[in-house]
Amino acid sequence: MRTDATFPLTARAPGEVIFRRGAMPVTAARFLAEVAALAARLPADGPVLNFCADRYLALVAFAAALSRGHATLLSADRSPQRLADIARLHGARYALADTDVALPLPVLRPEAAPSEAAPNPVIRADRVAAIAFTSGSTGEPRPHAKPWGALVAGARAAAARFAVTPCTGIVGTVPAQHMYGFETTLMLPLQGGGAGHAGPVFYPSDMAEALAAMPAPRLLVTTPLQMRALLGSGVALPPLRAVISATAPLAAGLAAEAEAAWGAPVLEIYGATEAGSVASRRTLEGDAWLPYDGTAFTITEDGASVTVPGLPAPVPLADTLEALEAGRFRLGGRRADMVKLAGKRASLSGLTSILTGIEGVADGVFLAPPDLDRNPRARLAALVVAPGLTPQAVVAALRGRVEPAFLPRPVVMLRSLPRDPVGKLRQGDLAALAWPRH
Amino acid sequence: MTTTFSLEAEVARLIVEALHLETAPEEIDPEAPLFGEGLGLDSIDALEIALAVSKRYGFQLRSDDERNHRIFASLRALAAHIEKNRTG
Numbered sequence: 392m393r394t395d396a397t398f399p400l401t402a403r404a405p406g407e408v409i410f411r412r413g414a415m416p417v418t419a420a421r422f423l424a425e426v427a428a429l430a431a432r433l434p435a436d437g438p439v440l441n442f443c444a445d446r447y448l449a450l451v452a453f454a455a456a457l458s459r460g461h462a463t464l465l466s467a468d469r470s471p472q473r474l475a476d477i478a479r480l481h482g483a484r485y486a487l488a489d490t491d492v493a494l495p496l497p498v499l500r501p502e503a504a505p506s507e508a509a510p511n512p513v514i515r516a517d518r519v520a521a522i523a524f525t526s527g528s529t530g531e532p533r534p535h536a537k538p539w540g541a542l543v544a545g546a547r548a549a550a551a552r553f554a555v556t557p558c559t560g561i562v563g564t565v566p567a568q569h570m571y572g573f574e575t576t577l578m579l580p581l582q583g584g585g586a587g588h589a590g591p592v593f594y595p596s597d598m599a600e601a602l603a604a605m606p607a608p609r610l611l612v613t614t615p616l617q618m619r620a621l622l623g624s625g626v627a628l629p630p631l632r633a634v635i636s637a638t639a640p641l642a643a644g645l646a647a648e649a650e651a652a653w654g655a656p657v658l659e660i661y662g663a664t665e666a667g668s669v670a671s672r673r674t675l676e677g678d679a680w681l682p683y684d685g686t687a688f689t690i691t692e693d694g695a696s697v698t699v700p701g702l703p704a705p706v707p708l709a710d711t712l713e714a715l716e717a718g719r720f721r722l723g724g725r726r727a728d729m730v731k732l733a734g735k736r737a738s739l740s741g742l743t744s745i746l747t748g749i750e751g752v753a754d755g756v757f758l759a760p761p762d763l764d765r766n767p768r769a770r771l772a773a774l775v776v777a778p779g780l781t782p783q784a785v786v787a788a789l790r791g792r793v794e795p796a797f798l799p800r801p802v803v804m805l806r807s808l809p810r811d812p813v814g815k816l817r818q819g820d821l822a823a824l825a826w827p828r829h
Numbered sequence: 830m831t832t833t834f835s836l837e838a839e840v841a842r843l844i845v846e847a848l849h850l851e852t853a854p855e856e857i858d859p860e861a862p863l864f865g866e867g868l869g870l871d872s873i874d875a876l877e878i879a880l881a882v883s884k885r886y887g888f889q890l891r892s893d894d895e896r897n898h899r900i901f902a903s904l905r906a907l908a909a910h911i912e913k914n915r916t917g
Contacts, residue, residue, distance in 0.1 A: 591873070594879045596889035604910065620876040623885050733873055770849075782851050795871035803850055 396516040397542045400426070400454055402582045407557050409580045411605060412503070417447065420508060422454075425510030429455035429501050433485070437461025438522065440478050440494075442469050442568060443501065443787040447589035449567040450577045452501045453521070454485035457539070458512040462519045466532075467569035467734075470540035472791070476526065477532055496707075508802045514700060516540025523570045525664045526738060535665050540596050541701030543582050545574055545667045548683040550583025552671055553610070553633060553658065559585035559778075560605025562788065563612040564592045569734055570664040571637045575612045584796040585610065591805070593617075595624035608632035611710040614734070615641045616767040618649050618657075638734035640722075643764050646674035652671035659689065661722070666706040670720070679719040690714045709736060730759050742797060752777045754808050757799060757819050772825035773799035776807055801825060837908040844904070847881040848874050859905040875901065887917030 403409050405420035417425075429451055433439075439456045441463045443449035453463045461484075466477050471492050478496055485497040494499065519540040524532040537820065549555070561580060565572030580587040586817070592601045598621055611634045613621075618636060621628075622645070631653050636646075637660040648656045661680050663667035664800050667689075672681040682688055685700040693710035696705040711723035728738045742757040754776040762768045775785050782802035789798055809820040841854035841876040844863075848870070864870050870878075878901075890900070900910045 468843065591892045593892040594890050595883075596891050600891075615875060616876060620880050623880050624889065626889065735869065768877065786851075798871075800849060825845070 396540060397513045398516060398539060398582075399511045399513050400458060400581070401511060402543075402547075403557070403580075404585075406584045410450065410587045410589055412445075412447050413505050414604070416586070417503075418488050421505065423509045424506045425451050426454045426458060426504040426750055429502050430458045432499070432829050433459050433461065436484045436687070438481065438483055440466065440474060440483040440496070441488075442492070442823060443467055443487060444469075444491045444566075444591060445463065445489050445575055445589050446563065446567045446587055448487075448501045448503065450581065451503055453583070454575065456487070457514060457518075457520050460518070462512075462536075463521045465521055465523045465568040465570070465573060466585070467566040467572070468794075475534070480532065481522065481534060486513045489624060503657075508567050513826070516543070521573070523573070523664045523742045527720070537628045537667070538701050538703075539821045541667065541699060542574070542578050544685060544700035545683070546578035546582035548685055549574065549579055549660075549668060551583075552681075553635065555579060555610065556608065557583040558606065558608070559632065560588065560609045561585045561612060562588045562592055562598065562605060563795055564598060564617050565612065565614060565734070566680070567637065569638075570667060571662065571734065572612075572658065572680075574662075575635065576662075595621045595626045599628055602631070603629050610635065612637045614767075615645060616733075619645060619767055622648055622652060628653055633659060635795065637668070639731060640764050641674050641765060643674055645767075649707060663706070663708060666697050666702070666708070669699060676762070678721050679715050680722065681719055688712065688718075690721060691719065692780060694772050695720075730763060730797075733767070733794075735796055736752045737794065737797050739771075745792050746773060746775065746785075746789065749777075749785065751780045752788075754786065756808060756821065757797075757818060758818070758825055760826060761822065770800040771797055773802045774805055774808060774821060774824055775802055776805055780804075802812050836912055837904055840847045840911060841904055843881050843885060844878060847877045857904050859901050859908075863901050863907065875902060880909075882911060884905040885917070886911050889913045 401419050407419050408416040409422055410417040424639050439461050443452050456463050464477055464481055464483055471722040475661055487501050489496050515540055518539045519536045521537040523535045530809040563572055563576035567573055567577050571736055576587050588601045592598055609631050633655050634657045641659050649657045656673050658671055658673050660668045669684045669686045671682045687698040689696050690712045695708045698705045709729050713721045713723050715721055729808045733815050739757045746755040757771055757773050759771055761767050785802050803824055837859055841857045846905045883889050
């Protein structure tokens with residue numbers, strides 16, 4: 392991509408529907424008018440913290456900020472403390488939100504107000520449009536800049552890969568501020584195709600109602616955890632064109648059950664906040680991943696990286712990859728120290744050092760259950776030596792320092808950890824203490 | 830009121846069983862928040878609770894409105910919501 396390349400804010404034709412707010416379709420022309428109206432109300436300087444829950448408002452807010460040259464800070468975590476941390480660390484000048492959160496900066500409510508026709512702004516490909524965050528082991532959010540060109544290329548590659556037609560209805564269950572949700576439910580309608588569903592969708596009955604409210608063909612963008620809940624609830628769905636899953640590996644058994652129940656292919660996206668979506672597969676067709684058009688993978692014994700259109704440098708990947716024929720690859724085991732839960736990564740050694748840093752904790756270790764990569768409900772465990780502390784007190788001390796998804800369950804209190812003569816811990820011994828029933 | 834109190838105890842057991850919590854059901858403070866501070870549940874747990882509630886009480890939880898925050902505000906609020914909506 393040339394550095395002076397540009398892309399329009401939306402690639403959609405003016406009359407195409409890019410979102411549905413309840414029963415109301417929003418055309419690209421109307422969207423642009425609403426973006427211009429909001430852009431005119433924004434403060435002079437960014438960046439902006441955008442944590443709108445309504446997907447359409449999140450998109451209007453992102454687009455209005457971009458058209459003013461303001462980068463959007465994306466936080467899927469809406470806890471006031473996390474938002475304040477990100478705002479402080481990354482210099483947010485204002486926030487755009489549709490809920491009331493007290494923050495030490497001006498919070499504006501985006502309104503989708505009809506206004507006069509507006510042009511389609513042209514934006515340089517190398518402008519940083521969004522900044523996504525990973526949590527990092529220390530709990531400190533780490534920023535990943537997303538140039539506009541990379542976001543556009545990713546959306547267009549996804550539209551081609553999943554054959555998203557202009558009239559495809561897209562129902563997402565992942566927050567719009569999570570990289571996967573941002574790409575599939577905001578950037579895809581903006582630059583690829585399809586019409587997004589604006590409302591909150593989380594529980595099985597929400598998914599069924601949202602899908603029923605969209606005209607066919609319908610695309611459900613979700614996670615293994617929510618697929619499992621949806622199948623378990625027995626709630627019936629209208630016909631689907633496809634289901635897309637990401638954030639955690641999807642077990643073949645769950646994919647087979649879903650395809651049988653919903654009569655649609657179940658597809659998975661492989662990606663990372665740092666790189667965005669970079670490959671996909673149909674789970675039931677095997678374990679080979681097909682890279683997105685335009686990406687290039689480098690796989691060596693020391694690790695893998697991916698070159699993504701629009702990103703300035705190759706992105707190292709946290710997983711081990713094995714090269715297969717025709718550019719495809721297989722995911723090896725995760726690196727032993729890295730765990731991923733609820734779409735967030737952490738290192739076990741990092742969590743362990745937070746644990747042992749708690750006052751009153753003499754020794755301790757975090758460990759992952761053997762079925763972590765197969766069981767969407769899996770949780771980490773902690774073995775703790777802390778005379779005088781209860782398990783509840785340990786969890787209370789961890790809360791606020793680690794993401795809720797990584798809080799240990801169970802917490803097993805011990806007199807000492809089973810260390811060998813040189814002080815090392817054996818995984819087998821630890822697992823037997825944490826999960827005695829297995 | 831007796832009904833509510835016994836339902837509260839039943840829902841506390843349901844939560845502890847569904848989520849494999851360390852806490853004993855009777856140790857859950859009925860007024861404390863279930864998420865964040867308090868019991869410290871997260872969105873994975875919300876789905877599990879929704880699934881367990883739909884199986885036991887025959888209705889679906891939804892996130893269509895502000896009420897969702899109130900429903901999960903505490904064990905007491907959740908039990909009251911179940912009392913009002915249960916079909917089983």
